[in-house]
Amino acid sequence: METKPISPLRLLAKAALLFLGLNVLFTAIHPMPALGGLSLYNRVLPGRQRLPYGDDPQRSYNLNLYSVEAMFASHVLAGTPKAADEYRVFVIGDSSVWGFLLENKDTLAAQLNTANLHSADGRRVVFYNLGHPTISLTKDLMILDEAMQYQPDLILWPTTLEAFPWEKQLASPLVQNNPQRVSALVERYQLPVSVSEEPQSPLSNLFFISQRRNLADLLRLQLYGFAWAATGIDVYIPEEYERHAIDLEASETYGSLQPPLLASQLAFDVLAAGVARAGDVPVLVINEPIFASDGANSDLRYNSFYPRWAYDGYRSLLAAEAQAQGWHYADLWQAAANDQFTNTPIHLTPQGTLQLTYELLKTLSTQFDLTP
């Protein structure tokens, strides 16, 4: 082998230039949104029935990521052109909509689909699960904003008190990691929410430093898609899990809020922004079922989430706001039997989801003329 001396300085200089050039290029073209839209789903792989989310990727073949573009690109919705005979309904909301501890076939959207509804003009009604397992109206608004490009005819927005306090609006990691999206919505709808878009450090815009996890997530989402396609599994349901509490603490606290609950303490503006963003598309706001305990201290609290004063106050405020704003509204807080809750006071069993579905079908029939 011919031996030539190495010039280590030249070698290092070339490497540094390449690294710098790549970073400058990356920062200049800002390719993350475009990269998020590139997806094997709906092409090589079947689209997912619900948005990607998974705390245990190796067992659920699913993962948490922050790219809204990638989340939607992986959803079956992105690969389903709206047919002329389709009446398209999006179901947005939290983990109870997404279907925590539920297989795809047991989620609210899936059970609504089994009802084979038709609209008054004869179109078949198709429900899409666009829930995401964090509780925040602002997160829901962000998803609704992205979903509007897929031409819904109706939006169902099940929600609960936990999504309303202002302090919870930015708590969702999905919101925190999409400051530009949220800022645009905050600005457009004049929401009293303060979103920081400042980078954490001057280096945080650099490719390898700030975006490597996001890039890896995009790749992982594609790779887990093969196992999802092979098995149809996108959630890990353990045989044993900790059930929600029945006996409750003798406490009436609810975050930093004190009785009486005031409308100004709840993010009705965000709900209104969602209705406004939907434009001509009707939005049905649904107060979703909660577990109402009859155990210890149930005179003080409904469950581990809610003291009675807060939840009762929220229900009456939401009903009043819906009436005042002319929103479509259904209060289904007792639509599921108490023995049909799983690990939290809002997560339902398949049977509990079916009970909610029955109640919801009545509302859809009376308010929107959607019938089997």
Place this chain on the structure above:
Amino acid sequence: MGLLAGRAYARISRAWLLFAASALAVFWLQPAALVRGFDFWLPAASLGLAAIVWALTLPAGASFTREDKLAAGGLALGGLLLAATRYLPTTLLTASRPPQLELVLALAVVLGVLAWLAARLGRGRTAVLGAATLAVLAVLVDLKAEPLARSLNAALRSLSGQDATLATAFDLNWLGFSYIAFRLVHALRDRAAGRLGHYGLRDFVTYITFFPALTAGPIERVERFVPQVQASFLLGAAELHAAGHRLVTGLFMKFVLADALAYFALNPVLGAQTTSTLWMWVLLLAYAWRIFFDFAGYTHIAIGLGLLFGVRLPENFARPYSQPNLTAFWNSWHITLAQWFRAYFFNPLTRFLRTQQWPVWAVVLVGQVSTMVLIGLWHGVAWNFLIWGLWHGIGLFAHSQFAAARKGASPPARWQHALSVLGTFIYVALGWVWFVLPHPAQALHVLRVLFGLS
């Protein structure tokens, strides 16, 4: 900088540097063991075994040279210094705090005495070399057979004051022992056959524990390795380029391709969860390519690292999935393992069977099937590896009979060659079903799904 380092490296003596680096790397690379202290004792045992086998394989009349004594002293002193790091606030090279100095000192003395005895007893005596070979293989079997490994680990846990009931077969992860054992057996058998040259302790220990090839091979031959260590070497641009190319290729294969395919490569859980024939094939093909990229990637890395130190390790893969038959596949997949088994098992066995007047077809059948079964069991003493070995042994026999029947026929047309490549790949891929699934019932389920029978 590289040139300067290269010159300094050549001056100090590359052989000594490689010896020291390999001996230390055995400790550094050893993962934590669940039996207390064994992430120190296992690497120490690797070095001790290397020294004892070196002594056993010394030619008659050879005596310890100054270099051998220096190497032996270096090993003992290195072990003691490493043990002394137990007094530092943090571990340096070992996965956990090394054992007490006096225990390490005692081990060094015991190993020294054993090596001295081995040098006295060995001297080319076939019986002693045979017994040593069996001893090395016995350790290998003990580690590979789950019930034996569990019993051993329970005993070791008891000795170290740990709860023996918690013992599993995987408490001891003796890094690289599968390959170390093959190198040791190679030396012992070649000494018994009178083929082994005379090597110093330093170079022999470096050969056994050469760090680039410690974890996943390839299995180099000592007569090819030692002269490379002893030759003068200067790291220049050409060497760096060649090494860099292999390293980048290997890293890409392992950490990009293999690790990506691992997300959906067939495994027991996915095999049980998948009911679609199409997707089961996707999982199986992903596994077939994953295992190739993983192993071939490691080999590239090992060869690249070797080149940085002036040692050209042998190739282990040569486009195995492009081969038109199973014989060609086994000449291009894990080449050095197949060569090892050919040299130390297949050839002696078939020679013996021929002397017993067995018909040729029976010699081939027994030779190929038993060789492949042993290769299977080397991965672990379990039914699935046994069946995988049988799968390949029977496949090799069938091909040898087919090739014999076609002797003198015209070479295959291009389409026939392509079909042969595809057929061989599918046969190998189906074999991986046995390999990856620990229970034959799981494998049968997957095979049924693959053929739409489930």
